[in-house]
Amino acid sequence: MKPEKLKPQASPMQDPHRVSEAREKVLEVAIGRAVRNFRRQKGMTVADLSSQTGLSIGMVSKIENGITSPSLTTLQTLAHALSVPLTSFFRRFEERREVMHVKSGEAVVKERAGTRAGHQYHLLGHIGANASGVIVEPYLITLSESSDVFPTFQHDGIEMLYMLEGEVEYRHGDQVFLMQPGDSLFFDADAPHGPEKLNKLPSRFLSVISYPQAD
Structure with missing residues (x-):
């Protein structure tokens, strides 16, 4: 059987040299990503979350996309609707990113x-x-x-x-x-x-x- 050869693709799935935009590093974006991830884990739509929190669909969308900075009261409402601790929205922003450097001969x-x-x-x-x-x-x-x-x-x-x-x-x-x-x-x-x-x-x-x- 002949070995399968790699076929050229039109474009890579992810650009390994992509530089994160400045807005991706701010707290609002980290909170928005957390809200979206928790919502999806619950199998909820944006409309579902809007209905349970009393926030408009547009506001939920803005929060998830990091466009607006939600108040503490809004975050408490979201946390209650998603059944997660309030602090869980901040974990990604506060996470330490690990790195390890191994010198030649020290592996x-x-x-x-x-x-x-x-x-x-x-x-x-x-x-x-x-x-x-x-x-x-x-x-x-x-x-x-x-x-x-x-x-x-x-x-x-x-x-x-x-x-x-x-x-x-x-x-x-x-x-x-x-x-x-x-x-x-x-x-x-x-x-x-x-x-x-x-x-x-x-x-x-x-x-x-x-x-x-x-x-």
Whole structure:
């Protein structure tokens, strides 16, 4: 079976270089997003929320879009209608955004579940519970002369590989991909996967695994 090649798309789903507008950083926008998210979680329409709070549909819309600054009384009314604490509207604005810088040679060597002989994992960074609801684990993996092939890893989440050095035949499900420097592989990690044949050693590649954080 021939490997599936990436097909060009008309436009990316999200611009990775987009700069947030100044208005997205203010308190009103954070409150508006929180109100909208809670409303949607309750399965309510803007009209439903308007009816329960006595606010006009236009006012609810302005609040959700961060166009107006709601009074404390209005926020209390919204919190009551949505059955959430008043303080929950401010959490996103006050959240601390984590960052981790790992200097060359300082990555943590880690034994992952199912790690095989000669598979060296260097964890390049880790951020725990966060606002995105997603955990991401970036690894630098080195396969040495003594590496054991093991094409049946399985775990939750999505994984992306980027080949840096060497050459490996990497299996995912019933397909095998020849991985050479500059090649990438993006896949559902719940299917059996892993290096099936080590053609050129040592081999090094980046592995980025993402999965939903536990509730």
